[in-house]
Amino acid sequence: MNGFNACDYQFFILCTTTLLYVVSVGTVLLRTNGDAGTFAADHTFRLANYFQDRMVLEADIPGSVLWGYGKPGAEVEIELLGDILLTGINDEGLWKQSLWAGIPTGPWDIDVYQSERGNYTGHVVLRDVYFGDVFLCVGEANMAFPVAKMFNASEELAASSEFPLIRLMRISPDSSFSALPEPRILQNWTIATPDSLKDFSALCWATGRRVSEDIRSRFGQKAPIGLIGAYRDAASPIRGWIPPNSIGHCTGTMQQPGTDSVLWNAMIAPIKTLRFTSVIWYQGESDAALDADTYGCLFKAMVEGWRGNFFREFFGIVQLGTRNSEDVPGATAQIRWEQTAEYGQVPNEALILVFMASAMDLADPESPFGSELPRYKEEIAQRLLAGIVSVLYYRHIPFQGPFPKRIQLGPDNASLCIEYDQQINFTPNAASNFEICCDTPIFRTDNWKDCRIWHNTTSRPSLSAGNTIVVSTPCAGNASASFVQYAWAVTPCGYKNCQVYATDYLGDPKGLPGPPFVLPTNWTRDDYNLV
Known part of the structure; x- marks a missing residue:
């Protein structure tokens, strides 16, 4: 993976905007006839494409939601743990049903039937499904940095067999002018193995593994953990991740037509029906090369916009890491300050239920992948764990450095x-x-x-x-x-x-x-x- 410097980011925004989004439109049109799909015009009975065997669903309140497509007017029966949940298919061929909270971990098979006048006309089944905690890992190059390139990669890959209840899925790093009904799936739900893990986010995996170990140490049993990667290994300014109409009064010198919300539309909006325990966010490198002054307003707008679409409000962030040099002096430090809404610490009155891990002291100047992509991901994961344990799991341990x-x-x-x-x-x-x-x-x-x-x-x-x-x-x-x-x-x-x-x-x-x-x-x- 090549590193990205400020010139790369400027080039990305200022020189290739048209090309990028022409390609994006082509991708969206291709999806209309591909496996990501839009509305099922033939009313084929199925679940949305990210409901798959071996997945982990959120177990906590208010409960997970299943949805899919079918024949308008038909009924849907969901059979789980001997209980049957009923819902109908609307005129657009869509159906949705909430599950109850507190379902035991599993594994379970979930049978979903389409019924017309008492006759079953469709049947799909989800197998080996667990209920536990689900983390959505989002960001740009440092979040995308894979396990195979981190320090201690061989040990991490070899140890993956010890965590059969950590399940992985990755969303394709696409963009779109409008919100898609379903994402394109780059990696289907899978059990962590050296092969399935090597290209997955190192930080996401290391964080999930530590959460699993923490739960095991406290309760004496392995815990289902779902890790969903929605990240890009290219420059991804924050404006692209913000839901439409959420940017509001945030203005800046580097606004570009067509960049707002395109990543949200393709990667996040399609999965917003899923329930997440927390978001883990590592982004800001590209904005440091563009417009650090506006980042604080944009970040707050993004958090609020996401919370308006997701039930869960917990948000974990990585305070921007290091690099050997920067083209805009002071921009990286200012992004770190803006990530806290200029309070220096989170949570605060502007960023409630947010926790943070600092990466400013984990320099890796000799990284063969670029100094802006340090291989120290285990250290960040350990610091994120403190916030997860304290803010999400209500165990009062220190999770903030001295201030x-x-x-x-x-x-x-x-x-x-x-x-x-x-x-x-x-x-x-x-x-x-x-x-x-x-x-x-x-x-x-x-x-x-x-x-x-x-x-x-x-x-x-x-x-x-x-x-x-x-x-x-x-x-x-x-x-x-x-x-x-x-x-x-x-x-x-x-x-x-x-x-x-x-x-x-x-x-x-x-x-x-x-x-x-x-x-x-x-x-x-x-x-x-x-x-």
């Missing part, structure tokens, strides 16, 4: 104290991760984006408090420090070598990394509504 709760500029203007919300593990580096913006009486900065120069500075842990860092201010003369930023670089540090970490996390002595931030030099956490 300031108070910043105070000293009376001598020579230093400022940053008090964190937890004990910290401070790593002294040759180059500090902290930078200061200095104001003068002539040039005052009310917004961090207007700061002309950020000054590197030194930092040290407080001698009297285990959760406080003292940062020197390099402002000279009548200048004073107005803003402080931390880890505000495309690659702020080497592998797990940033300055601020939690003291412990699930056996990792390094702990979770403190996320990047940019804040005023006199600030308290009370100014934010973190939930």
Whole structure:
């Protein structure tokens, strides 16, 4: 897989928009007569194409939904666990039926019949179906990065046989001007094996495996986990993933006709009837090369738009990772900030029921696939697990790295104290991760984006408090420090070598990394509504 730099992303948007979407339209027209289908014009009785043998359906409230096609006016009977559910087929040849929540894990066969005047005229059966947790993994190149290329790939592939209840499906990375009734399936539901797993998302798999292991360790039994991959290994700006009419007031310098919602239409809208435990989202690399200023508005619009279409509201994100260089200085760091709606942490009042894993300290500069595609996916999965366990499964374990709760500029203007919300593990580096913006009486900065120069500075842990860092201010003369930023670089540090970490996390002595931030030099956490 070749890496994508900013020029690739600009080229993708500015130079090939017409070609991309001409191809997309052709794909949609081909689907009309292919296995992805549109409405069944001949009224063939069948389920939607992603209901297949060996799948995992969501077990939790409100219960999963089955739907499909058939003869208008006929009835549908669904037989499961000795019970029969009845529904009708409407005038368009569509039917839909909700299952009840809390169905035991399985495996089960689900028989679905079409009935006309007491006679069965159609029958399909789903075999080896389990009920459990289902994760939808979405994003661009880092989410698409396959198991076969990650660190410890051979061990992961060899261990796949130990997880027969983790089932995989992948949606084809298509685009469409309008919402499709069904997606094109690139990989049918399958049991994880070295062959079926090698090209599947490394991050999605590593996260699902850890969830399975966590459930097994707590309950002593293997847990069904469904992993659905809906990602592209090419540049995929966020506008393409947002449902129609959800972008609203978000504007930006890089708007392009025909790009909005095309990925949502082809890859997400067709499966929105499925129930998901959570979305796992890793995207933003292409937007860092395009328009970082608008990303926060677009990301919030996307989350709200998806929640308007899915019942489940949980949303896990990976805060953007590293690369050796960037064409737009500061854009990657700003995307990381915008991914939190400029709060620095999630969940918050703007992004409720969202959890996050940071990837800013997992640099892989020698990656043969490009520095923007680091092979460290197990570490991200482990950090996502903390959010899943705490936010989804209501076990109160730490899932956020240290974040300031108070910043105070000293009376001598020579230093400022940053008090964190937890004990910290401070790593002294040759180059500090902290930078200061200095104001003068002539040039005052009310917004961090207007700061002309950020000054590197030194930092040290407080001698009297285990959760406080003292940062020197390099402002000279009548200048004073107005803003402080931390880890505000495309690659702020080497592998797990940033300055601020939690003291412990699930056996990792390094702990979770403190996320990047940019804040005023006199600030308290009370100014934010973190939930």
